[in-house]
Amino acid sequence: xxxxxxxxxxxxxxxxxxxxxxxxxxxxxxxxxxxxxxxxxxxxxxxxxxxxxxxxxxxxxxxxxxxxxxxxxxxxxxxxxxxxxxxxxxxxxxxxxxxxxxxxxxxxxxxxxxxxxxxxxxxxxxxxxxxxxxxxxxxxxxxxxxxxxxxxxxxxxxxxxxxxxxxxxxxxxxxxxxxxxxxxxxxxxxxxxxxxxxxxxxxxxxxxxxxxxxxxxxxxxxxxxxxxxxxxxxxxxxxxxxxxxxxxxxxxxxxxxxxxxxxxxxxxxxxxxxxxxxxxxxxxxxxxxxxxxxxxxxxxxxxxxxxxxxxxxxxxxxxxxxxxxxxxxxxxxxxxxxxxxxxxxxxxxxxxxxxxxxxxxxxxxxxxxxxxxxxxxxxxxxxxxxxxxxxxxxxxxxxxxxxxxxxxxxxxxxxxxxxxxxxxxxx
Amino acid sequence: xxxxxxxxxxxxxxxxxxxxxxxxxxxxxxxxxxxxxxxxxxxxxxxxxxxxxxxxxxxxxxxxxxxxxxxxxxxxxxxxxxxxxxxxxxxxxxxxxxxxxxxxxxxxxxxxxxxxxxxxxxxxxxxxxxxxxxxxxxxxxxxxxxxxxxxxxxxxxxxxxxxxxxxxxxxxxxxxxxxxxxxxxxxxxxxxxxxxxxxxxxxxxxxxxxxxxxxxxxxxxxxxxxxxxxxxxxxxxxxxxxxxxxxxxxxxxxxxxxxxxxxxxxxxxxxxxxxxxxxxxxxx
Amino acid sequence: xxxxxxxxxxxxxxxxxxxxxxxxxxxxxxxxxxxxxxxxxxxxxxxxxxxxxxxxxxxxxxxxxxxxxxxxxxxxxxxxxxxxxxxxxxxxxxxxxxxxxxxxxxxxxxxxxxxxxxxxxxxxxxxxxxxxxxxxxxxxxxxxxxxxxxxxxxxxxxxxxxxxxxxxxxxxxxxxxxxxxxxxxxxxxxxxxxxxxxxxxxxxxxxxxxxxxxxxxxxxxxxxxxxxxxxxxxxxxxxxxxxxxxxxxxxxxxxxxxxxxxxxxxxxxxxxxxxxxxxxxxx
Numbered sequence: 001x002x003x004x005x006x007x008x009x010x011x012x013x014x015x016x017x018x019x020x021x022x023x024x025x026x027x028x029x030x031x032x033x034x035x036x037x038x039x040x041x042x043x044x045x046x047x048x049x050x051x052x053x054x055x056x057x058x059x060x061x062x063x064x065x066x067x068x069x070x071x072x073x074x075x076x077x078x079x080x081x082x083x084x085x086x087x088x089x090x091x092x093x094x095x096x097x098x099x100x101x102x103x104x105x106x107x108x109x110x111x112x113x114x115x116x117x118x119x120x121x122x123x124x125x126x127x128x129x130x131x132x133x134x135x136x137x138x139x140x141x142x143x144x145x146x147x148x149x150x151x152x153x154x155x156x157x158x159x160x161x162x163x164x165x166x167x168x169x170x171x172x173x174x175x176x177x178x179x180x181x182x183x184x185x186x187x188x189x190x191x192x193x194x195x196x197x198x199x200x201x202x203x204x205x206x207x208x209x210x211x212x213x214x215x216x217x218x219x220x221x222x223x224x225x226x227x228x229x230x231x232x233x234x235x236x237x238x239x240x241x242x243x244x245x246x247x248x249x250x251x252x253x254x255x256x257x258x259x260x261x262x263x264x265x266x267x268x269x270x271x272x273x274x275x276x277x278x279x280x281x282x283x284x285x286x287x288x289x290x291x292x293x294x295x296x297x298x299x300x301x302x303x304x305x306x307x308x309x310x311x312x313x314x315x316x317x318x319x320x321x322x323x324x325x326x327x328x329x330x331x332x333x334x335x336x337x338x339x340x341x342x343x344x345x346x347x348x349x350x351x352x353x354x355x356x357x358x359x360x361x362x363x364x365x366x367x368x369x370x371x372x373x374x375x376x377x378x379x380x381x382x383x384x385x386x387x388x389x390x391x392x393x394x395x396x397x398x399x400x401x402x403x404x405x406x407x408x409x410x411x412x413x414x415x416x417x418x419x420x421x422x423x424x425x426x427x
Numbered sequence: 428x429x430x431x432x433x434x435x436x437x438x439x440x441x442x443x444x445x446x447x448x449x450x451x452x453x454x455x456x457x458x459x460x461x462x463x464x465x466x467x468x469x470x471x472x473x474x475x476x477x478x479x480x481x482x483x484x485x486x487x488x489x490x491x492x493x494x495x496x497x498x499x500x501x502x503x504x505x506x507x508x509x510x511x512x513x514x515x516x517x518x519x520x521x522x523x524x525x526x527x528x529x530x531x532x533x534x535x536x537x538x539x540x541x542x543x544x545x546x547x548x549x550x551x552x553x554x555x556x557x558x559x560x561x562x563x564x565x566x567x568x569x570x571x572x573x574x575x576x577x578x579x580x581x582x583x584x585x586x587x588x589x590x591x592x593x594x595x596x597x598x599x600x601x602x603x604x605x606x607x608x609x610x611x612x613x614x615x616x617x618x619x620x621x622x623x624x625x626x627x628x629x630x631x632x633x634x635x636x637x638x639x640x641x642x643x644x645x646x647x648x649x650x651x652x653x654x655x656x657x658x659x660x661x662x663x664x665x666x667x668x669x670x671x672x673x674x675x676x677x678x679x680x681x682x683x684x685x686x687x688x689x690x691x692x693x694x695x696x697x698x699x700x701x702x703x704x705x706x707x708x709x710x711x
Numbered sequence: 712x713x714x715x716x717x718x719x720x721x722x723x724x725x726x727x728x729x730x731x732x733x734x735x736x737x738x739x740x741x742x743x744x745x746x747x748x749x750x751x752x753x754x755x756x757x758x759x760x761x762x763x764x765x766x767x768x769x770x771x772x773x774x775x776x777x778x779x780x781x782x783x784x785x786x787x788x789x790x791x792x793x794x795x796x797x798x799x800x801x802x803x804x805x806x807x808x809x810x811x812x813x814x815x816x817x818x819x820x821x822x823x824x825x826x827x828x829x830x831x832x833x834x835x836x837x838x839x840x841x842x843x844x845x846x847x848x849x850x851x852x853x854x855x856x857x858x859x860x861x862x863x864x865x866x867x868x869x870x871x872x873x874x875x876x877x878x879x880x881x882x883x884x885x886x887x888x889x890x891x892x893x894x895x896x897x898x899x900x901x902x903x904x905x906x907x908x909x910x911x912x913x914x915x916x917x918x919x920x921x922x923x924x925x926x927x928x929x930x931x932x933x934x935x936x937x938x939x940x941x942x943x944x945x946x947x948x949x950x951x952x953x954x955x956x957x958x959x960x961x962x963x964x965x966x967x968x969x970x971x972x973x974x975x976x977x978x979x980x981x982x983x984x985x986x987x988x989x990x991x992x993x994x
Binding site for chain 3: 429430431432433434436437438440441443444445446447448449451452455465468513516517519520521526527528529530531532533534535536537538539540541542543545546547549550552554555556559588593596597599600645649651670673674677682685686689690692693696697700
């Protein structure tokens with residue numbers, strides 16, 4: 001009896017609260033975000049808590065030693081966070097107000113965290129925005145304000161079996177129209193597939209977007225208030241993607257899981273694929289050190305509008321609820337110095353987001369990195385809109401239909417555009 | 428008074444961490460709450476049934492409902508059959524090493540799915556162990572996880588493997604509760620083994636079967652882990668379940684929609700359990 | 712029945728029995744194959760797993776994956792956290808669910824039916840439905856990143872109450888009457904009579920709870936904010952699943968480490984467990 005009454009009161013209370021407040025959501029669009037107070041140049045003090053994912057989380061403490069030497073009054077607590085479902089972890093922390101001071105964020109996820117309203121805009125004058133690769137800096141700017149500082153970058157280039165290419169007397173193709181002959185050439189040397197592309201697995205959009213950019217598509221309007229997947233250029237990109245399968249150079253069942261493509265590349269079943277700098281280590285693991293002599297690396301082939309690739313990587317952001325705000329920003333500032341970035345490359349292999357760090361001996365002497373460095377100059381990131389997670393998943397699903405012949409590029413384009421319109425840009 | 432004393436510790440936790448969140452998420456399913464509203468939950472807009480209507484208009488969700496029903500309609504009978512066969516074998520033919528068989532058959536139940544997912548993904552590859560075994564008997568196996576027609580059967584096989592241990596134990600218990608005199612009397616009357624199984628064992632197993640059916644319905648309608656670790660809902664949404672759909676919406680921060688999707692699931696489970704009770708009642 | 716006939720029927724019985732053994736063994740081999748692959752994989756270097764997933768035997772068997780895993784910072788701590796959470800949830804479930812189950816089964820009080828209906832209702836609510844409000848609730852109580860935050864949401868489960876109520880309901884009332892006549896109160900009856908008699912049900916509940924908590928991933932992931940509060944599954948994801956690659960050797964070694972304790976717990980309790988399931992399952 002008593003319990004029933006209690007329940008009724010609680011439920012009633014919540015309901016009335018809902019009814020009376022009605023649609024009383026305060027509009028917290030990022031457009032009126034003002035960066036916080038400037039951060040002084042003095043040394044940091046107090047404890048700074050920072051989250052970092054995966055390998056970065058494991059290796060960051062080693063780099064931090066240098067920060068402690070320069071800032072004796074500060075201590076840094078690094079928490080390693082699993083990549084798997086890390087976004088939920090950050091969102092829920094923001095929601096409850098129990099966040100650390102700073103965190104690393106995947107560059108394509110930043111916008112959705114900004115939507116959660118938990119990140120502070122980067123103070124004016126903290127870092128020189130021009131020192132970073134433009135694609136990286138671009139993905140840190142959401143709705144006209146900057147919410148993070150680029151930390152490390154990655155981009156995608158064409159990995160191919162040099163030995164098969166030599167035997168087929170073909171060279172790395174520089175454009176779309178030469179690409180199919182190149183792939184067929186590899187197939188003539190025993191590869192079952194000349195090329196391999198993602199077909200619906202998570203993050204397939206990272207494969208699709210470059211084709212659209214290479215055709216000259218702009219995926220948002222100037223102000224990023226609307227998504228524009230309905231351009232003829234975007235359609236051309238989708239058609240190019242479709243042709244990989246209809247021309248028989250790539251399998252309709254692209255790799256679904258991590259670790260699936262490498263053995264096929266080592267065995268020669270797949271002749272080429274597009275991937276990032278981490279791939280070198282994975283290929284070593286799958287094929288042994290000596291296998292690398294058979295691996296060629298080239299910038300991605302150009303479409304009518306150029307050879308834009310995808311730029312990914314991670315940024316550093318500071319939470320609004322940071323207990324040690326100034327210390328956190330000072331740590332971020334230190335991490336984006338060119339010499340720190342170079343040292344971080346030696347520790348982790350992550351590529352510096354700061355362009356000048358690439359002049360150092362360690363980076364400029366590596367032939368593979370040369371290719372990635374060149375490609376970084378022409379690489380774009382996903383449209384920085386707060387709803388990107390959802391739109392990316394939508395593109396994944398539609399791309400799969402195109403690859404498997406369940407829909408035409410035109411149908412996919414219409415579906416992407418109409419759903420993207422419905423989802424909106426969060427503004 | 429004593430009753431409340433006994434119930435109080437349970438009640439406190441049950442309300443704080445069970446009923447209250449369930450109620451809250453029911454309320455959430457009628458609002459447009461997203462991840463950015465969590466700190467100001469009372470600032471959200473009340474949208475009535477809009478989330479539910481959005482679901483019904485979403486092809487992917489309809490597909491998820493159909494997939495879930497497919498999984499349940501095929502998965503439950505197959506799981507029951509396999510577990511019943513295993514239980515009968517353990518009960519009637521096997522005396523030695525019974526414990527070994529029992530633990531062995533039960534082992535999949537106690538493993539972490541993340542761990543076995545790796546193994547199963549390799550087994551299902553086009554040139555994997557599964558197709559190698561099929562090839563040995565002259566059948567050309569499909570590309571299990573990449574073929575929309577075969578992806579769900581593949582996950583059903585995996586789910587049966589993972590889950591048949593518990594119903595097997597329940598059936599085993601049910602079989603052991605049947606007095607042996609009944610079977611002895613039947614065989615004196617010249618009834619074949621099969622005949623006495625059909626006309627004595629099966630009818631007496633009815634209550635056990637109901638328990639198994641209800642337990643499996645609750646578990647199988649929440650079908651989520653297999654697509655999560657094996658296929659990501661693919662290929663072409665052929666393994667997206669309601670649970671997986673809700674999880675995805677939750678990942679996009681659309682909490683209202685995610686709650687609505689889970690409540691559709693709650694309704695389905697309630698409906699199916701109720702139907703089963705009715706069905707078995709009227710027949711017995 | 713002639714002698715030959717009976718010999719024939721004995722022979723036939725033997726044949727059937729042999730056939731059943733053969734089939735059951737085949738079933739066992741099939742059931743355990745994935746485990747064998749997992750254990751054999753855990754002693755292969757990752758490159759070898761990737762190069763030929765269909766191979767069973769390791770070419771260069773190595774314990775590197777295990778040494779790698781155990782040498783990670785805090786691995787012992789993660790293991791300890793997992794044990795603390797699982798054991799606390801088991802104890803909580805056994806005690807509180809048995810108490811509530813006893814009240815629901817053997818004491819008449821107002822609201823009993825309603826309460827039991829609520830328990831049944833909660834049985835069918837999928838976890839994902841309550842995840843968000845539960846998180847808000849726990850953080851508002853200031854329990855994020857504490858053992859209590861990891862434990863309290865699972866310290867009682869509707870399944871536990873359901874199991875205990877079903878089992879205790881089968882204990883003959885005559886026994887309770889006898890205890891009452893001896894002047895034992897409810898509390899004493901419960902601890903002296905009910906609990907000792909409920910062994911099988913308690914074992915079942917212990918295994919099911921331990922299992923669920925030991926393999927729980929999403930909740931510890933979001934509620935533990937620093938790595939000293941991580942549990943094994945979270946740590947496993949941290950080590951083996953990267954942004955762009957999976958360390959399969961490490962993952963399989965971790966899987967073996969996660970699975971073994973469960974198998975051991977099950978081996979010890981299996982007889983009670985099966986008895987418990989048997990007695991609660993048939994209603």
